[in-house]
Amino acid sequence: MADPLSADAFLAALRGEGVKVVEVDGWRSRNRDHKGKWGPVNGVMIHHTVTRGTAATVKLCVEGHGDLPGPLCHAVIAKDGTVHVIGYGRANHAGLGDPAVLDAVVAESGLPANKENVTDGNRHFYGFECENMGDGKDPWPAAQVDAIVRVAAGLCRAHGWGTTGTTSVIGHAEWQVGKIDPKGPGITMDAVRKEVAARLKAPAAKEPPKPPAPAGPPTYTVREGETLGWIAEAYGTTVAELQKLNPDIKDPDKLAVDQKVKLPG
Template sequence: MATPPNAAKFAEILRAEGLVVVEVGNWEDHNRNHKGPWGPVNGVMIHHTVTNGSAYTVDVCHDGYAGLPGPLCHGVITKDGRVHLVGYGRANHAGLGDPDVLQAVIAERSLPADNEATADGNRHFYGFECENFGDGKDPWPAAQLDAIEKVSAAICRHHGWTERSVIGHMEWQPGKVDPRGFTMAAMRARVGARLNAGKPVASAPKPKPLPTPKRPVVDLSQLRAAARSNPAAKGQPVTYKGVAIVEAALVDEGLLSKRYRDGHWGTQTTPGYAAWQRRCNYRGDDADGVPGPDSLRLLGDRHGFDVKE
């Protein structure tokens, strides 16, 4: 249990651990403190984003989206190992979780199973979103895993915590699966080894802002073919990589569960897209769950992809 340092000190703590830190916009004053207190803090929580593209991921975590205003975390750890600070204070990242887990983190003992959600995690945890689709296939580069280790160790070192104060979202809130692709037990072992090795002496320089990458392109005709194929029919349904991009956008809009973001246009993706069409004021046969140019372009404008017709 501890009081968070001020924003400038927080950035200094991370850089002292050897991290490359990017300060995004008004991050020092960007928070949800008007919705409730932040602190005392008890631990560090790790998430994955279900997004593709570093610049887009950072923007989403800073701004939030419909129904969930930003900041969505304190820092975004991109695949290149940079830590982008997008907010400081209360952030929309943890939600309600298991109070038994919170007490275990405070006591730094083994975590119990998460089976209820009544404790305010946004108040008690630092949150870091990590750029990854979270499908178990998207790779976790060594630079990114190193940054997760360093971020966690830096905060634990400052507060005098052990690695047991670092948890995954899946360990906090029933039904969550993030982070997926590595185990929190293995990450805690890395953090513990780093803490036991002693305090670092090097500090990374301030980097230049991350350049905006080329936006992905979704081919409308291929997407429509995938959407119209029947997974229950004989043979294989049409597959197209753009499906994963659209599904990630639907997840961000709250119209599709993360577990159905699998790159295949299935029985859950169709009603999710139909809900998006209705949100765009389409009705009847015009909201059939098969993407059209206008609704897809609107989705792309909000989620960082272009449409090829």
Template sequence: MSPPMSASTFLNALRDEGVTVVELDGWREHNRNHKGPWGPVHGVVIHHTATKGSERTVQICWDGWDSLPGPLCHGVITKDGRVHLVGYGRANHAGLGDDDVLRAVIAEKRLPPDNEANTDGNRHFYGFECENLGDGDDPWPEAQLEAIEKVSAAICRVHGWTERSVIGHLEWQPGKIDPKGFTMDWMRERIGDRLK
């Protein structure tokens, strides 16, 4: 079991990994902790936003929607590879997912199919939203892919996790397709290489 790292440790871990960080005012206290606990944490979930335009995307992830208040993640990875910190603590990003997947993440084993939504993922995962339309055509610039790799590796280093602790939203919650445009197996390979 891993308690979430402090906001300062999180920030330092990202910077130590070479991540270009943009801190939004108030990100350290912007969370949904009043809705339930955050932790123990077991992994990282990668998403795409289905939006276009960095400024608009970051604002949406800070504010959220009427039906899903922000923050919608901990960091927004824009196409230029910058990571905009929009919240710290419980965030509305993972939603309900599969308890079998959570057990596999904890054990760092191959993921089973996600066929039920019975477990609170917002409690157990760090989350990063990546600016992309999610249509399979919108490109993923290398700077952005490298930032996904770096933030994932940074968190894994602090917690002593392997790349198997990093999953896509589509591997957690039935019906989700994100991130679309690369495979999580491929991204985990990159993360594993970086951790070595």
């Protein structure tokens, strides 16, 4: 339990763990503080966005949608691991959740199953929205998961959390009945907490780990309605580069479901 970090200290915590940060214009004063108190903060909550493309994801999280005004988090974590800081203060990300889960987060004890949505989570958690469709098929690149671990470890380190456990870091599904995020493949909150705990045992390291040499070129499995343009945006490349890697693709707007598209290494 602690007062929220200052905006400068928040940035320092992320950058101290080697996170690549983009500051979105106006983030320091973008919040929902007029709707209630922010703090004491007790932990970090991870979400997925059900969106495609970094620019569209950031825009949505800044502006909100329907009856849920923005900001929808404090930062967006893109598929390439870049962290786009969009707001600071109370944000519409956690909603109501289980007070027993909050008690476990404060105590850094084992998380109980959530049973009721009655406690204001927007007050008590830093929120990170991660660019992912959340359908159980959209992959979570290693760079994105590494950034999740780093932002969580940075905030835990800054607040002194993680001395007895790492349940200061939870997923939205662990907080609020009816939520499923973050959903894999490629991510589980137990695995994230394990990696956060490992980072906290050593001083902050700014250099990202070197990935193992791949056995072959990475590929993406096409789903209905997807184009090379969307895949290029999602993975930080261009349609021209993807066509070079996939000369059999003649029309970038006509891909077959389950077709394998080679990605840059």
